[in-house]
Amino acid sequence: MIPLKSANNLIVDTHFDRVFERLQKSIKYVLKNGCKYKKVRYTPDATERAFLNTLKQKIILKGLVTASPERLQLLRRYMLKRFPHIHLNTNNLNRLLYKIFVLDAYSTLDKHSFIAKLDTDTCSYCNRNYIYSLSKSSKIKPELDHFYPKSLYPYFGVSFYNLIPSCQTCNGLGVKGELDPFSNEMVSPYLTKDDDYKFTFDLTKLDYLSPLDGSSSVDVILLKQIDGNVQIFKLDELYKLHNDHVLELVVKAEVNYTARYREYLNNYKGLTFSDAEIDRVLISNYTSLNELHKRPFSKLYRDIALELGLIV
Known part of the structure; x- marks a missing residue:
């Protein structure tokens, strides 16, 4: 409902610098060991291995993590065209990318620091609640919603413009959850205009x-x-x-x-x-x-x- 302003390049680049080593390390691990999910072992096949080897390059990872809101739409289209079943959480590459971008990278992200650098104080989706947090150790913590859900689009797990500051209501269970914003014709707050509402x-x-x-x-x-x-x-x-x-x-x-x-x-x-x-x-x-x-x-x-x- 309330448009989010694009961050300056320094903030976006700093975010990438903080997750880059973790991502690269995780990709190397997955290439060597695969990953395990619900007692099932997933290992990359030849096509997936070639893709992961390309992905671990710094310039490629940076393009993914710092992609603009418009660029995220293009990357989504590219990924689904190259790997048509990647949005299924039973898909082999989906599980490998979930391990890399969500379990290893997003889980260690300092959400308090991330939101503190954004120029917004209320939920971008509803404008009904504040999104303040008191400190890293406080129980009152900020919420970050993956506009493109991490289960469907794990490769956007730490993409800067996919992480939307939101209130506990809008980011709660039973609301948006893992619904695909593309099929539900949703618009990211970063692409929302002042007169859309x-x-x-x-x-x-x-x-x-x-x-x-x-x-x-x-x-x-x-x-x-x-x-x-x-x-x-x-x-x-x-x-x-x-x-x-x-x-x-x-x-x-x-x-x-x-x-x-x-x-x-x-x-x-x-x-x-x-x-x-x-x-x-x-x-x-x-x-x-x-x-x-x-x-x-x-x-x-x-x-x-x-x-x-x-x-x-």
Whole structure:
């Protein structure tokens, strides 16, 4: 729902440097010993051995780990064309690559450090929850979702732009899980645009005697959406549960609260506010497109506030 900005090259290259030796070492091990999964021994055949020998080259591994979001789509197509059954977890090469990229490389990834370098504070999929973590040793840890699931696409196990910072709800069991985003027509947050989603609302009645007690009379509607993402993450259903946020904005618009308070802040002696800062104070959330990642529900607040004329 909230677009993720591409990281600068230094951050992406540093990520590769941290996983490169582990990957190369694991590939050499698998070439020599294969791997074991559920008491079954998997060893590379001649074609797979040639592929792994090519893969262990630094330039090839770097191209895979640092591939752009668009490049990941092309690599997916290439891999499925060359190895049509690679997405099956019973496939020989799938198991070998899972050992290399997931069990050996991703399992040792410092997720706290990885997310700390990304410029985002809320879940990219839903914008409903923070994704803060306190420290490496804390039980409150960040979540990373493999947009292309690691069981289907193990070769993307540590690809920088396949690792999506997300909340425990969106990354939980029974949500996206191991569903294939390609067949479910999902879009990566790195390829999501600012106008891919748009909220509106339907207010059937406003009780002027108890205006904040009538949230059941407000229906939150996604006027524009990415269907696959909304269906998988149940965004339509979840946002309908937060209609109290919309009702508060409606009440502010009805009592002309923001116009008077905007004038007050503009004329406040000793303090100077930008227009974006005044908007933030008025509706209690960020409204600038480049700041929506900073607070939950910011996209909802921005869209509804614009519709109500609370901000311009």
